[in-house]
Amino acid sequence: MKFWRRTEKKHETVKEVSPDTPSVSQPLKAKTTKAERRALQEAQRAAKAASKANGNSAVAESGKASPAKSKKQSSQKKDGPPVTSSVTIYKKSGNHPLEKERKKDPPPQRMQFDDQNRVEKAKRRALVNQTEARNRVEIFRHLPQYEHGNQLPNLESRLFQLDSMHPAVFKVGLRYIAGDISGVNARCTEMLRALQDAIIDYSTPPEKVLIRDLTAKINSYVSFISECRPLSISMGNAIRFVKSRIAKLPLSYTDTEAKTALCSDIDRFINEKIIIADKVIVGHAITKIRDGDVLLTYGLSCVVEMILLSAHDLGKKFRVVVVDSRPKFESQALLARLIAKGLSCMYTHINAVSYIMHEVTRVFLGASAVMSNGTVLSKIGTACIAMVAHEFRVPVLICCEAFKFHERVLLDSICCNELGDPDAVATVPGRMDINYLDNWTNKENLQLLNLMYDVTPSDYISVIVTDHGMIPPTSVPVIVREYGQEHYIT
């Protein structure tokens, strides 16, 4: 165990020095520790294989790491800092102490969960006790995956013990874990409202400056929320906005003045960027719906729902094909609401999409985030629909607000994703006889994968409808450039 401590210290020093010059020093330092880490993991794996219990999943997770994996992990770690540009600020990593973050230039990068040491540190700091899942898929090891169902009662019981956490933020975190809120707009709005409540109840402690202390508090809230459920990219935009408004507060403001200014800023953000933006998008998109159209939609996007309902209110004659998929069946809620308003709908699952696509004239999809190269990150299955539509020459319209645009570039669905509950894939609700996968965790050569997001390339997208108008996917960096300075970054 002395061996372990030595490498840990070395890692500490590596981490403290390297973030200043990530691309230069890290390759050299990483190479020296890689061999040691590999040897360490071999030793641990042998030890764990010998004393392998069935329940201790945290141990099993580290034991399963193979030498090939460590190479990939270190290369991923190397790629980590240069890839995430200095502009993006993600408050996902709870491992770096917050004071250190502010001293160093590169912002904390997304936490790569395949690096054991970071995971250990994060767990020590974390407020939410999560047990890692077993049987994880290899290429998604850099994403967090926890066993579902454990955290909720655990957290609820600690409600009154966590006095560092504001109750509104705690409530939002609980709702995230429970899965009550889904959809980027709802999550973002709820989180901003919780931050607003936290700001209203905030009072500067003596000897501290409001700006710095409030920023630190917001960071801790955000890291709590991201532990409950990983942040989506557009939520990152919203948080950046809040922090930039805090940073721009004049120092002469008193507490109450600053708090009212911040609350009105957050109100303005929610109003302008989400509520009014939705109305503008609906206005633009309705011009693309003609009488006799057959519109296809997938998943539950609130903007697309608004578009369909207002087009119906305007008296246009069209019918809707609602496509759904396991395990969440999110579109059923949309279907119920559309039918209640009197639209004629057809409901089908995603495996039939190439069968009905020939009669479809337009495809309307929502987005979780849009990247600079025009790729769209949204609920899993969207890329499939867009691809089939492209083959059948059906125009695909993505409807999303401008605050979801980001200057990052994504080339595949692997780097940035979220893993859901694998048990949801293993069981079919209502069918007790399909129980072949009941003991899947015990089978070593079986891994279940439940991805939440996927990435649609820009070639499959015809137009992105935003509150700035209808733009081709190639013009996303233009919008980020022109409007980014005013609203997101300073």
Place this chain on the structure above:
Amino acid sequence: MESEAPTMENNPKISAYYQTRLAHFGVVSTEWLAQAQSATNPLPSSSTDSDTDKDTNFSVIDEFNRWRSHPDLAEAVAAIRALAAVISSSKASTMMQLEIELKNASDTLKAWDTTSISLTAASDLFMRYVTRTSALEFEEFNSAKSRLIERADKFGEISYKARKIIAMLSQDFIFDGCTILVHGFSRVVFEVLKLAAHNKKRFRVFCTEGRPDRTGLRLSHELAKLDVPVKLVIDSAVAYTMDEVDMVIVGADGVVESGGIINMMGTYQIALVAKSMNKPVYVAAESYKFARHYLLDQKDLVPAIRPVDFGVPIPLKVDVECSARDYTPPQYLTLLFTDLGVLTPSVVSDELIQLYL
């Protein structure tokens, strides 16, 4: 005009834009000439309220027609010059009044022919360009007005000279011994070829007939005058001759926000054939043709009707496709030659966003 009005109603509504093009460049027949004549009379104005509005209404259209009678002048430039004249002859005393007058004049011009994309685009761009001058509110009215007139004139000059700039920029793309395929009679493309011939480049041109106006015949006539070897091909022979062609150059009636173009019927076909045979398609278009429409497919276009003459009487039961133009999506276009430079189709949206910021 009353005797001709019933004949106009019997025929399907003819796009005035294409009538005038016909009048200028097509193979002229007396019937079309008469219809073109009647098209130049102002439509009965139905949207005016007061007398002063009526005056400006008529003067805008009159001014527009005066400019438009030059066969060399693009319609959009005529519109811009007419709108500039509105500013200088306006009797308004405040900035808001002037802007309202301008808006009314621009709406009247657009209503004159709702199907013309370049007219709409040019009017909109003119309005944005002119009213974008900063600190207009703080200046004294007369100096602000003179500044507006200055900008309007400058915009008119730029648009007028656009063709020369485009011709200069596209010279690099025409190399010695190349074969160019052109479609229809576009004055911009003609300018390009004229300049190339003037620079003693050796190239030959395949000219499509351009049914039903047969504008290609006129173009081949003009090119023959410049001693450029021309070969006329019928529209259906484009794929047959595409092997020998090095590049396709077309003009545009309008450039839409997706980067695609709206042009004479047949352009989409030619672009498809060129793409499948890996030949570049270049579009020569002035920047005032950038319009804020976003087209998803052919049916999104407002159809411009143009009667087709088959030479023999067609029974009434047979339907005829009389649309005059089609939409070419941006993936089939290689480059756009504009007065802003040589651009890729995705830059159109960039330019429009910057202008409408």
